[in-house]
Amino acid sequence: MAAIEQKMSAPNFWDNAESAQKVVVQLKTLKAIIVPITxxxxxxxxxxxxxxxGAEADDKETLTEAADEAEKxxxxxxxxxxxxxxxxxxxxxxxxxxxxxxxxxxxxCDWAEMLLRMYLRHFERNRYKVEQIDxxxxxEAGIRSSTLHVAGPYAYGYLSCERxxxxxxxxxxxxxxxxxxxxxxxxxxxxxxxxxEIEIDWGKEIREDxxxxxxxxxxxxxxxxxxVRLTHLETGIVTQCQNERSQHQNRAQARKMLMAKLYxxxxxxxxxxxxKMYGDKGEIAFGHQIRSYVxxxxxxxxxxxxxLKVSNTDAVLDGDIQAFIDAALRDKLRKR
Numbered sequence: 001m002a003a004i005e006q007k008m009s010a011p012n013f014w015d016n017a018e019s020a021q022k023v024v025v026q027l028k029t030l031k032a033i034i035v036p037i038t039x040x041x042x043x044x045x046x047x048x049x050x051x052x053x054g055a056e057a058d059d060k061e062t063l064t065e066a067a068d069e070a071e072k073x074x075x076x077x078x079x080x081x082x083x084x085x086x087x088x089x090x091x092x093x094x095x096x097x098x099x100x101x102x103x104x105x106x107x108x109c110d111w112a113e114m115l116l117r118m119y120l121r122h123f124e125r126n127r128y129k130v131e132q133i134d135x136x137x138x139x140e141a142g143i144r145s146s147t148l149h150v151a152g153p154y155a156y157g158y159l160s161c162e163r164x165x166x167x168x169x170x171x172x173x174x175x176x177x178x179x180x181x182x183x184x185x186x187x188x189x190x191x192x193x194x195x196x197e198i199e200i201d202w203g204k205e206i207r208e209d210x211x212x213x214x215x216x217x218x219x220x221x222x223x224x225x226x227x228v229r230l231t232h233l234e235t236g237i238v239t240q241c242q243n244e245r246s247q248h249q250n251r252a253q254a255r256k257m258l259m260a261k262l263y264x265x266x267x268x269x270x271x272x273x274x275x276k277m278y279g280d281k282g283e284i285a286f287g288h289q290i291r292s293y294v295x296x297x298x299x300x301x302x303x304x305x306x307x308l309k310v311s312n313t314d315a316v317l318d319g320d321i322q323a324f325i326d327a328a329l330r331d332k333l334r335k336r
Contacts, residue, residue, distance in 0.1 A: 004030070031153075036080050043073055082326060083154060085333050090191035091157030096257055098147040101138065102165070102184030109138030111168045111183040114317060116146050119162075121319025128152035133243050133253055141174070147257070149192070156191045161328035162321075163189045164290035171296045180296055184289075190260035198259045200232075206258070207231040208251070213242035230254045237261045291324065293317070306331045 004027045007013065014020050047069050054062030086092065097119060101112035123130045129151040136144040150159065165186050172181040200206065210225040227242035228250040239257040241250040294300045299313045306327040310316055316324075 033084065036076075036083075040073065040076055040080060043069075043076075047073060079326070082329055082333075083157075086154055086157035086329075088157065090193070091160075092154055093156050094149065094151040094192040095156035095159055096133070096147060096149055096190045096192065096260055097159060097162070098145065098188045098190075099143070100145045100186045100188070101143065102186060104181075104183050106138060106140045106142065106174050107172055107181050107183045108185060109140070109142030109144060110174070111142070111166075112145070112185040113138075113142040114168070115166055115185050115187065116143060116148075118317050118319055118321065119148070122321050123148075123150060123152075123319075125319055126152065126322075128155060131243065133241050133257070135243075149253070156189065158325055158329070159189050160191075161325055161332060162187050162290075167289055167292045169292065169294045169296065190257065190264055192256060193259045193263055198262055200259070200262075202255075205233055207233060210247060226250055228254045230258050232258060232262060235262070235265055237265060290328075303327060 004023060008020075008023060008027070013023075047066060050062065050069070051066040053059070054066055099112050099115050099119070101108040104111075120130065131149045131151075132146065133149050134145070134147040136146070138144055165184055168183045168185075170181065170183075171178050175181065207230070209229040209231070211227045211229065212225050213227040224247075226245070226247045227240065228247060229238060229240040230251075231238050237258065239254045239261060241253040241257070244250045244253060290304055292300075292302050292304065293313060293316070294302070295313055299311055301310045301313055301316045301324075302308070303324050306324075308324060308327045310323065312320075
């Protein structure tokens, strides 16, 4: 870390902004591991001193305080240990998270927007930097889809376990008969990749279409064809971006997302081959329901992979999903 900080102090460090930004991200990633370890070590030393003082004075109140602090430190150590296990090739980096409404019209569109808000609140809690790349509204309410770029240490490592189908059971606010409805929405998470990681002949393998953006964006929106849609001809994979103010910026963002999707496509093919080899299709398959959010006739959020249950549905839908993420990661690492 000292070598990186020394490199950043060089007079010409910011001459190449793109290269400099990568170094800054690398430093943040290292600090995300080193700083918590340093802080935890200091807390352990303080706790040892507090316990020794309490034991020497036979002070029960001090000993109780030390025991309470010890429980908190065990939880902090558990979280830190989990983070150090995120050693995948892209775990430490940024990611894209996409939410898509399932079948069911307005109900599913509303559920997709509820999920979007849940994740935005979670990102706010964890101080991730978030940018909305694309958004398609529903016909009556909610959204058909939305894509976010999430930047922060270990964003992909933590959020990758959110990939899958999310199910909602509730009394529909759109049903005059107040009947119970079940809605589905899917969440996809892709790592942000450097262009060097995937070789693409952009002129031959990709079709590019431009169109006028829609939605919020001021006077610039709808006046120029700044939005960009890219299609990988061989696989049919499509990405699009309309959030940036220039066609050049939208093209760059769409290219990054396309590379991420092509990477995931390659990984999925490899996983399918492994599944055939080992006969463990359930472990690797994508698209299966991972979590159920029941608001009626009782209130419960249940993770189908880990069987973790939380009854405070309001807190979960307000972004308090870290317990589910941690449980899923531990389960994934245990199986690995």
